[in-house]
Amino acid sequence: MSDFMSTLNFPLVLVLGTAISGLIWFIDSVLLGRKYSADVSPPMLVDYARSFFPVLLIVLILRSFLFEPFKIPSGSMIPTLLVGDFILVSKFSYGVRLPVIHTKILDTGAPERGDVAVFRYPRNPKQDYIKRVVGLPGDSIVYENKVFTINGEVINISAEEPYVLPGTDAIRSGVVLREEQLGDVLHEILQDEIPKPRPMSWEVPEGHYFLVGDNRDNSNDSRFWGFVPEANLVGKAKYVWMHWSDGVLWDRLGEKIR
Numbered sequence: 001m002s003d004f005m006s007t008l009n010f011p012l013v014l015v016l017g018t019a020i021s022g023l024i025w026f027i028d029s030v031l032l033g034r035k036y037s038a039d040v041s042p043p044m045l046v047d048y049a050r051s052f053f054p055v056l057l058i059v060l061i062l063r064s065f066l067f068e069p070f071k072i073p074s075g076s077m078i079p080t081l082l083v084g085d086f087i088l089v090s091k092f093s094y095g096v097r098l099p100v101i102h103t104k105i106l107d108t109g110a111p112e113r114g115d116v117a118v119f120r121y122p123r124n125p126k127q128d129y130i131k132r133v134v135g136l137p138g139d140s141i142v143y144e145n146k147v148f149t150i151n152g153e154v155i156n157i158s159a160e161e162p163y164v165l166p167g168t169d170a171i172r173s174g175v176v177l178r179e180e181q182l183g184d185v186l187h188e189i190l191q192d193e194i195p196k197p198r199p200m201s202w203e204v205p206e207g208h209y210f211l212v213g214d215n216r217d218n219s220n221d222s223r224f225w226g227f228v229p230e231a232n233l234v235g236k237a238k239y240v241w242m243h244w245s246d247g248v249l250w251d252r253l254g255e256k257i258r
Contacts, residue, residue, distance in 0.1 A: 009126075011099045014063065018056040024049035064099040065091055068235065070118060070128065076213035076220065077130060079177060079188045080116065080257065081237075082166060084245030087130075087257065089118050093236035102231065110230075111136070111209055113150075114185025116237040116257050119211065119228050130237060131221050134182065135202070135210025143223065144199040146191055146216065156181045163190060167249050187258055192217035202227075209233075 028034050028046045036042045042050065072085040081087065091097075094117070096106035102120075111117055115133040120126075134148060135141045142149040147157060160176035180189050194217060204210050208227035213219025222228065243252040 009100075011064070014056065014060050015099055018053065018060050021049040021053040021056060025053050060099070063091075065096055067091060067238075069241070070130070070237075072130070075218060076215050077116070077132070078215040078218075079163065079166075079190050080132075080214045081130070081240070082243065082245070082249075082252070084243050085240050085252065086242040086244070087237050088239045088241050089235040090238050091235045094230075094233045104231075111233065111236070113183035114187065117209075117211060118234040118237060119209075120232040120234060122228060122232060123225060125232065128234060129211075129221075131211035131213050131219070132182070132187070133209055134212045135204040135222070135227075137204055137206045137208060139204045139210065140201070141204065141210060142199065142201045143197075145196050157189070160191070166252070185258060188214065190215045190218075 024046060028042070028049070034042070034046075041047070067088050068091055070087050070089055072081045072083055072087065075083050092106075092108050093115075094111060095104045095108050097104050111133045113133055113136060116130065117133055118128055118130045121129045135150065140151050148155040158179040160178055162171045163175050163177040164170065165172050175190050175192055178189050178191060179186055200223060202210060202222075204227060207230045209230070210222045211228055212221045212223060237257045239257060240252050240255040243249040
């Protein structure tokens with residue numbers, strides 16, 4: 001069952017369901033002009049179409065053009081996002097796109113440095129990733145001593161602090177918590193107490209973005225597989241609307257993502 005759900009193209013199923021139920025309703029009500037009463041019931045197929053079409057249409061509009069829910073499956077964005085967080089992603093922050101084919105039909109904005117963004121993984125566009133926007137088109141980026149330098153400006157990070165596991169008083173060993181300032185966004189990052197990696201540098205091409213996880217030493221991101229094309233952007237992560245792993249973390253409900 002899990003393998004089936006992982007390969008299911010839900011947007012396509014939703015579009016097809018809306019189109020088929022809408023077509024059945026249109027043919028029956030408009031073209032054939034059939035009327036029903038308490039004494040005359042519609043055929044079962046028509047009845048289902050009349051019931052499901054408005055619901056499917058509303059879900060399609062909300063999910064495709066306004067907000068879409070996502071679940072965080074991995075720890076690459078700790079401490080900002082935890083495994084088991086359910087988040088709301090604004091689908092209109094980076095342009096309105098048609099479902100399934102992802103063609104942009106309305107330009108409503110572009111990612112800003114520091115945004116937490118959902119995108120289709122360039123090496124497997126069927127898979128959604130979530131990371132933080134570090135580099136914009138045209139940026140020159142250097143990563144040295146676990147600190148980013150962007151266009152010659154060193155990105156400020158705070159002194160290290162212990163990382164307390166959410167919902168507990170336990171301190172996680174082997175990692176440190178810091179704050180990083182990316183543009184106007186002050187946010188937390190997690191770093192392992194391991195040797196610093198060799199210096200790396202990149203030039204972000206036009207029409208592409210450089211995205212990195214907040215769990216800096218445990219994230220598969222642009223440092224390793226390259227840039228994210230603008231066409232792969234899905235939306236901006238806005239809120240945590242629920243958390244469920246071993247239980248509910250009530251203090252995360254409704255938390256704004258920054």
